[in-house]
Amino acid sequence: MVERSDRAPLLDWEEAPSAEKSPRDGERLSSPSNSRALGCASPGFGWSTGPAGGLRSVSDADRSGAPPGTSITPTGTEAPPCPCTDERPPDAAPGDVSLEDRMVKWEEKDQIVSVFVVTFNTRSGNMLEWCLPRDMDLEGVEFKAIASGSHRVTTDFIYFRKGCYFGLACFANMAVESAVERGARMKSVGILSPSYTLLYRYMSFLEHQVRLQLQSPGHYSPLEAFYEDKRALLPPNGDGVVTACPANAWGASLNHSMHPEMKITHPAGCMSQFIRFFGEQIMVLWKLALLRRRILIFSPPPVGVVCYRVYCCCCLANISIPGVGVAVPEFRPFFYVNVADISALENELAYVACTTEKIFEEKKDLYDVYVDNQNVKTYREGLKPLLRLSAADRDKYRKLTEQRQMLLYSQEENGDCVSSEEDLFILFFLEQNNRIFQTLSEVAGSPDPTLTQESVRAMGLDPHGDRLFLLHLLEIYGYDTLLVSDQLCCS
Numbered sequence: 001m002v003e004r005s006d007r008a009p010l011l012d013w014e015e016a017p018s019a020e021k022s023p024r025d026g027e028r029l030s031s032p033s034n035s036r037a038l039g040c041a042s043p044g045f046g047w048s049t050g051p052a053g054g055l056r057s058v059s060d061a062d063r064s065g066a067p068p069g070t071s072i073t074p075t076g077t078e079a080p081p082c083p084c085t086d087e088r089p090p091d092a093a094p095g096d097v098s099l100e101d102r103m104v105k106w107e108e109k110d111q112i113v114s115v116f117v118v119t120f121n122t123r124s125g126n127m128l129e130w131c132l133p134r135d136m137d138l139e140g141v142e143f144k145a146i147a148s149g150s151h152r153v154t155t156d157f158i159y160f161r162k163g164c165y166f167g168l169a170c171f172a173n174m175a176v177e178s179a180v181e182r183g184a185r186m187k188s189v190g191i192l193s194p195s196y197t198l199l200y201r202y203m204s205f206l207e208h209q210v211r212l213q214l215q216s217p218g219h220y221s222p223l224e225a226f227y228e229d230k231r232a233l234l235p236p237n238g239d240g241v242v243t244a245c246p247a248n249a250w251g252a253s254l255n256h257s258m259h260p261e262m263k264i265t266h267p268a269g270c271m272s273q274f275i276r277f278f279g280e281q282i283m284v285l286w287k288l289a290l291l292r293r294r295i296l297i298f299s300p301p302p303v304g305v306v307c308y309r310v311y312c313c314c315c316l317a318n319i320s321i322p323g324v325g326v327a328v329p330e331f332r333p334f335f336y337v338n339v340a341d342i343s344a345l346e347n348e349l350a351y352v353a354c355t356t357e358k359i360f361e362e363k364k365d366l367y368d369v370y371v372d373n374q375n376v377k378t379y380r381e382g383l384k385p386l387l388r389l390s391a392a393d394r395d396k397y398r399k400l401t402e403q404r405q406m407l408l409y410s411q412e413e414n415g416d417c418v419s420s421e422e423d424l425f426i427l428f429f430l431e432q433n434n435r436i437f438q439t440l441s442e443v444a445g446s447p448d449p450t451l452t453q454e455s456v457r458a459m460g461l462d463p464h465g466d467r468l469f470l471l472h473l474l475e476i477y478g479y480d481t482l483l484v485s486d487q488l489c490c491s
Contacts, residue, residue: 111193112202112230113165114138115223117213118145120186129187130220132227136192137163140340145169145188147336149301149356157203158188159196159307159335166196166335170206174214187213189223194232196333202230272421274312275400277374282316283393284376286429287386288369289317290436291472292329292350296337296360296367306354307335313352318430324437328476342366386472390465400428435460440479450483 116131116138126142144160144167156171169190176185189210193199205226212219275282288295295313299306314333319325334353337345337360345351345366361370369378378384407424436459443455451470453463461470467484474482 111232113232114192115227118142118188122182145190147303147356153301156302157304161334165192167192168199170210172210270308271425280397286316287469293368295352295369297354297371310352310354316429319433385468390462392462
C-alpha cells in the first residue's frame, strides 16, 4: 500500500509490482489480479521517438518543420491540451541535466489527464456517467471503455487510444434484481494519459473502483481524490508545459537499459503466451511488423488479453541501432478499436490494433493483415507470399524454443530468478532486427554494395525464401542504393 498524498486524503490505492520484481510463479495472464502492465512496445513514449529509437512519423507536419505543440498544466477542472509531439521543453538548457536523468525523471511523473465512469443504460446504451475534468473532450470514450460484446463477460480491461491520449478502463458486469436494468448492471472506470507505459500502475485501483461503482453508484469521492493527486504533473523544468518524453532521451536510455520497453513492467507471461499461442506463425507476424504493415487482430471479448497481443506485435519490431528507420512510418499501437475509429484508421500508414467487431473484416482497405484467432491472412496479393514460412523462419523458431527450454532448465536447476522468458523473447527479436540492419549498413558502406547469399545468411535470412521480404525491407527502410545479387532468385 502506498502512502496517501497530503493533497488527496481520500485516496486509497495500490500500485502494481515494480519492473524490477519478477512475477510470482503460477500467475496467469487471464487473471484480473495479475500484473497487467504494458511496456513500451517500441522505443519511445506516446507516438514518436528520437533517432535512437529509429521510429519517426513522416507526416506533413514533420516535413514542414512545424514547431512542436505544447500543453498548459490544468488548473481547476480545465482539460489539458493534447501533447501530440514529444520534443524537449523549448526553454530547457542542454547542459542542465543528463539525457538519462531527464528520461528517468520523466518516466516517474504521473500524467493522468482525465478519469471517467461509463455505464450501460438499457434505453440509451453506453453513456458517459461522470468525468474529470468536466470540460474534457471524451466523445466516443463510452464505446471504448465498454467494448462491443462485453455483456458476455463479467470482468475485463481495455487499452485504447483517444485522440492524442491512451486510455485504460476496467469493466465489470454485476447481476442485480432490477427490472429497469434487466438484471445486469455494467460499468467501466477509466483514465487517460499521454503514454500507455505507466497506466498499469493504476490497474488495481480501477478494478476496485468499478466494483465500488457497481455496488454504490454515484460514489465519486475516491476518483476525485485520485485525479487531484495524479493529474498531469509538471516536468522539473517545464515551466507550465506538459510534454511527452524528450525526443533525444532514448539514446541515453538505451545505455541505461538494453531495450527500453523492459524498464516498464509488462504483464507476467505476456510475450511467452503470445508466442505459444501463435507458434511458428510468430515469424510471419515478426516480418509483417518489421515491414510496418497495418495489422488488425479480431477476437470476441474479453479484450484485455488481445490488447496484450497488440503490444507483443509491436515488441517484435524493436530496433536499437541509432538512425535506423528514421523515415519509415511509425508502428502505432492503437489497441482496441471500434467502428467509430474507421476514419482515423483510414489515414494510418502502419498500426496494430484489435477489435471485437466482425464487420472490420469487410473493410479490406483499412488493413493489410487480418488476424482471426491463429489464422493470419491478407487480401493483398503482394503480401501473400510473406505468409509462407521460410527455412530460416523455422530455424529461428527452433532456436527460440531451444533457448526457452535452456532458460527453464536453468531456472529449475540453478534457481535462476533473474532471467525471464519475457526478457529472452523480446531480446531475441531485438537482436535479430539489429543483426539485419547492422549487416545492411555494413554492405551499404562497402566498396561493393551488393547483397549476396552470404550477406543475407549473415542477417539470419533465407537467400531464396526471404527474397521478397528482403526487397520490401530495402524499399521501406531506404536502402535503395543496395544492389541485389542475381543469386537471390525465387525458389
